[in-house]
Amino acid sequence: MTKDDVLPGHLQELRRGTAVMASLAALREPGYGYALLQTLSQAGIAVDANTLYPLLRRLEEQGLLTAEWDTTASRPRKIYRTGPEGERVLAAMLADLDALRTSVNRLTEGTAS
Amino acid sequence: MTTTTTTLTDRYVHATTRWMGEEKRTDIARELTATIDDMVAGRVEAGEDPVEAERAVLAELGNPAALAAQYANRPLHLIGPRYFLLWWKILLIGLIWVPVLAGAGAAIGSLASDGDAGDVIGAGIGTAIEAAFQVAFWVTLAFAILERVDVDAKLPRWTVDQLPELPKRQQVSLADAIGGVVTIGVIIAVLVLQHFRSWIDGPDGDDVAVLNPDLWSFWLPFLIGVLVLCMVLEVAKYRVGSYSWGIVAGVVITSLAWIVPVVWLATQGELISPELVAALDITPTVLDRINLGVVLVAIAVEVGTVVDAVVKNRQAARATGAQAAA
Numbered sequence: 511m512t513k514d515d516v517l518p519g520h521l522q523e524l525r526r527g528t529a530v531m532a533s534l535a536a537l538r539e540p541g542y543g544y545a546l547l548q549t550l551s552q553a554g555i556a557v558d559a560n561t562l563y564p565l566l567r568r569l570e571e572q573g574l575l576t577a578e579w580d581t582t583a584s585r586p587r588k589i590y591r592t593g594p595e596g597e598r599v600l601a602a603m604l605a606d607l608d609a610l611r612t613s614v615n616r617l618t619e620g621t622a623s
Numbered sequence: 624m625t626t627t628t629t630t631l632t633d634r635y636v637h638a639t640t641r642w643m644g645e646e647k648r649t650d651i652a653r654e655l656t657a658t659i660d661d662m663v664a665g666r667v668e669a670g671e672d673p674v675e676a677e678r679a680v681l682a683e684l685g686n687p688a689a690l691a692a693q694y695a696n697r698p699l700h701l702i703g704p705r706y707f708l709l710w711w712k713i714l715l716i717g718l719i720w721v722p723v724l725a726g727a728g729a730a731i732g733s734l735a736s737d738g739d740a741g742d743v744i745g746a747g748i749g750t751a752i753e754a755a756f757q758v759a760f761w762v763t764l765a766f767a768i769l770e771r772v773d774v775d776a777k778l779p780r781w782t783v784d785q786l787p788e789l790p791k792r793q794q795v796s797l798a799d800a801i802g803g804v805v806t807i808g809v810i811i812a813v814l815v816l817q818h819f820r821s822w823i824d825g826p827d828g829d830d831v832a833v834l835n836p837d838l839w840s841f842w843l844p845f846l847i848g849v850l851v852l853c854m855v856l857e858v859a860k861y862r863v864g865s866y867s868w869g870i871v872a873g874v875v876i877t878s879l880a881w882i883v884p885v886v887w888l889a890t891q892g893e894l895i896s897p898e899l900v901a902a903l904d905i906t907p908t909v910l911d912r913i914n915l916g917v918v919l920v921a922i923a924v925e926v927g928t929v930v931d932a933v934v935k936n937r938q939a940a941r942a943t944g945a946q947a948a949a
Binding site for chain 1: 662
C-alpha cells in the first residue's frame with residue numbers, strides 16, 4: 511500500500527460529519543436541495559448528491575431543519591431552513607470543531623518545538 | 624425526445640420510491656423529480672446535450688436501491704459491526720453442536736429401525752449437513768432482522784472477566800492431538816469398511832465381512848460411539864493443554880468401555896464373522912488363537928494408553944508443582 515491509497519480513506523473519515531454542519535450553516539438562508547449542493551461545492555465542501563438529499567430529509571425528521579413546499583417557482587421545490595433546534599446543534603458542533611482544532615494545534619505545535 | 628427524457632427520470636424516481644410508505648413516497652418522489660430536473664437544467668446550461676445530461680445525472684445519483692436505503696436510513700449490509708461478533712460466536716457454536724447432535728440422533732434413529740451400516744452413516748451425515756444449513760440460515764436471518772429493527776436489544780456487553788487465560792505450557796501438542804484424532808478416525812473407518820471390503824471372496828464371489836455382521840445390531844455402533852468419545856477426549860486434552868485427573872478418568876472409562884466388549888465378544892467367539900471363517904477354512908484351534916491374540920493385543924494397547932495417561936498426568940502435576948514453588 512502506498513501513501514496515495516491510504517490518504518483518501520483518512521480524508522473521507524475526517525470529512526464525515528462536516529456535511530451536517532455545512533448544511534445547517536448554509537440553510538440559515540432558506541434553500542432547496544440542488545441550490546444547497548451548489549452552495550456547498552462552491553464553498554469547497556464536496557458532498558455527493560445521493561448523500562445530501564437523504565441527509566436533508568433526515569435532518570428534517572430530526573427537527574433540525576424545517577421544510578415547506580414552494581409552488582410559486584416553475585417547478586415545485588422543497589425549501590429547507592435551519593430551525594432553532596438546528597441552530598443549537600450547529601453551535602455545539604462548531605464548538606466541538608473549534609475544540610478539536612485547538613487540541614490538534616497544541617499537539618502539532620508541541621511536536622514542532 | 625421529451626417523452627424519453629421524462630420516462631428515464633420517472634423510472635428512476637419510481638425505482639427509488641416504490642417500497643416507501645404512501646405519505647413519504649409522494650413527498651420524496653416530488654422532491655426527487657424536481658431535484659433531478661434542477662441538476663439536468665444545470666448541466667444543460669453548461670452546454671450539455673439534454674439526453675446525455677439526464678443520463679449523467681441519474682448515473683451520478685447511482686443505484687436507486689442504494690438511494691432508497693439512504694432515505695429510509697436502512698443499512699446496506701446484512702449484519703453490521705454492532706451484531707457481527709455475537710452473530711459469529713452463536714453461528715460457530717451452533718455449527719459445532721447442532722449438526723453433531725442432530726446427526727447422532729438420526730444415526731441412532733436409523734439404527735433403531737434396523738438400518739445397515741451404510742444407512743446409519745448416511746442418515747447421520749445427511750442430517751448433520753442439513754442441520755448445519757438450517758443453523759446457518761436461521762441464525763443469520765435472526766440477526767439480519769435484529770439489525771433492521773430499531774430495538775435496544777439488551778445484549779450482553781463484553782467485560783474484562785471474559786478474557787481467556789493465557790495458554791498454559793502446552794503439554795499436548797497440536798500434532799499429538801491431530802495424530803490421535805486421525806488414528807481414531809482410521810480405526811472407525813476400518814471398522815466400517817471391513818463390512819464392505821475385505822478382499823476375501825465369499826462363496827457368492829462378494830467380499831465377506833471380517834467382523835460378525837450381527838454385531839451391527841448393537842456392539843459395533845457402541846464401539847464406534849466409544850471411539851467418537853475418544854476423539855472428543857483428544858480434542859479436550861488439546862484444549863486444556865495438559866493432563867489432569869479428569870482426563871485420566873476419561874481415558875480409563877473409554878478404555879474399559881472399549882476393551883470389555885471386545886474381550887467378551889472375542890472369548891465368546893462372536894467377534895469374527897462365521898462367513899470369513901468358512902471362506903478361509905479356519906480351523907477351531909486357529910480361530911481360538913486368533914481370538915486370544917485379539918484379546919491380548921486389545922488389553923496391551925489399552926493398558927499402554929492408560930499407563931501413558933497416568934505418567935503424563937504425573938508429569939503435569941510435577942510441572943505445575945514446580946511452577947507454584949517458583
